[in-house]
Amino acid sequence: MDANLAQLTVRLSRAAYLDQPDAATAVADLGLGGFRFFDSSSTQAFVASDASRVFLAFRGTESDNPRDWVRDSQFAPAKGEMETMVHSGFHKALDEVWTDMRPLATGGEVFLTGHSLGAGIATLAAARLADDGATVAGVYTYGQPRTGKADFAGAYQAALGSKTFRFVNHIDVVTRVPFLVQGYRHVGQRMYFDGDGAFHDGAGVWKVAWDDIKARLRHFGTIKAAGVGPHDMSKYVARVEALAGEAG
Numbered sequence: 001m002d003a004n005l006a007q008l009t010v011r012l013s014r015a016a017y018l019d020q021p022d023a024a025t026a027v028a029d030l031g032l033g034g035f036r037f038f039d040s041s042s043t044q045a046f047v048a049s050d051a052s053r054v055f056l057a058f059r060g061t062e063s064d065n066p067r068d069w070v071r072d073s074q075f076a077p078a079k080g081e082m083e084t085m086v087h088s089g090f091h092k093a094l095d096e097v098w099t100d101m102r103p104l105a106t107g108g109e110v111f112l113t114g115h116s117l118g119a120g121i122a123t124l125a126a127a128r129l130a131d132d133g134a135t136v137a138g139v140y141t142y143g144q145p146r147t148g149k150a151d152f153a154g155a156y157q158a159a160l161g162s163k164t165f166r167f168v169n170h171i172d173v174v175t176r177v178p179f180l181v182q183g184y185r186h187v188g189q190r191m192y193f194d195g196d197g198a199f200h201d202g203a204g205v206w207k208v209a210w211d212d213i214k215a216r217l218r219h220f221g222t223i224k225a226a227g228v229g230p231h232d233m234s235k236y237v238a239r240v241e242a243l244a245g246e247a248g
Contacts, residue, residue, distance in 0.1 A: 001165045001191060001201060002138075003240075003247035009055070009113035009140035010167075010240040014233055016044060016059040016118055036104060040096035043121065045114075047104045053137070054108045056101065056125060060116030060143070060233065077149055077183070081127035082159070084152035087145075087178065090120040098128065105129055109137035115233050116174055119144030123156070123164070123187060130159045139164040139188065142236040143174050146184035153185035164188030168208075169239055170195050171215050172230040193239045199246075 008030065015026035020037045027035050027048045034049035044059035078088035110129060114122035119141035126139045144166050148156070156164075166188040168175050178184040192203035194211050229235070 001189070003244045005111070005138060006140055006165065006167070006191075006240050007244035009057075009111065010115075010142055010237050012048070012055055012057040013060070013113050013115040013118060013142055014237055016046065016057045016114065017233065034104075036101075038097040038100060043093045043096045045097055045101065045118075045121075047101060049108060052108045054105055054110045056105060056110070056112045056122065058112075058114035058118035058121040058125070060114060060118040080152075081124050081148070082131050082152060082155040084148060084155050086124060086148035086152050087120060087184070090117070090124055090147060093117070094121050094124050094128070098125070101125075102128075102132075105134060110134060111138045111140065112136065113140045113142075114144075115142040115236060116145070116231065119166075120147045123147045126160055126164070127152075127156055136160055136163060140167070141165070141188070142167045142233070142240075143169065143172050143231045144186075145174050145177050146180075146186050148185070148187070149183045150185050153187050156187045161188060165191050167191045167193070167236060167240065169193045169230040169235050171212055173228055174231045197239060197242065199239075199243050 011030060015023045018026060023037060023046055024035050032048040032050050036047045038045045046057055048055050076088050077085040078091055080086035080091040112122040112126045122139060122141055124147060126136050129136050139160060164187060168190055170193055189202050192200040192208060195215050200207060
């Protein structure tokens with residue numbers, strides 16, 4: 001995991017929430033050009049680049065956009081990327097922009113990023129590129145929900161697991177859905193921030209479970225126990241900015 005790339009991609013994930021003019025300005029301020037914006041009924045994304053890298057960034061769920069909530073709730077699996085079973089809502093959301101985006105994912109190292117819904121879509125986009133023979137240099141996601149069933153997870157891990165860095169902020173509720181009992185599995189390497197903001201590279205199941213228990217006991221009976229707050233985009237930006245600062 002490259003802390004500087006994490007800092008850049010989390011800023012790009014934040015920019016994906018902006019309208020086209022503001023997103024273009026934010027991307028330019030990050031020193032990137034080649035900006036192309038895509039806006040469909042339930043998917044907003046952009047492509048940006050520099051001399052050696054191409055970035056695909058996908059917007060997360062917007063609370064005032066009912067189409068986003070529809071896509072999130074369409075968790076019934078469907079045959080999709082890598083000929084495996086994936087979240088049908090994310091798959092359909094990617095379909096809305098992929099024909100126009102795909103030709104731009106060339107000409108340099110390709111990185112994909114997104115937060116929330118955007119993280120799920122970015123993961124499927126990475127799988128499509130890999131399945132298409134393209135070279136994916138890295139996938140950096142923030143607050144990512146589970147994206148596919150066990151067959152997808154297995155195929156994805158074999159192709160891109162070592163290049164995928166899945167950032168989780170403490171008890172972020174979105175990272176827990178769809179549920180394990182529904183057969184969904186996470187992909188990539190877990191990059192974990194605990195309740196104090198400390199970073200744990202590749203935190204294991206028991207570390208995360210113990211932090212979860214402590215947090216829910218500490219906030220028992222309050223809304224904080226639900227894990228909604230840690231999902232906020234601004235929390236991820238702050239955590240990653242601090243991490244990049246520590247890395248120098």
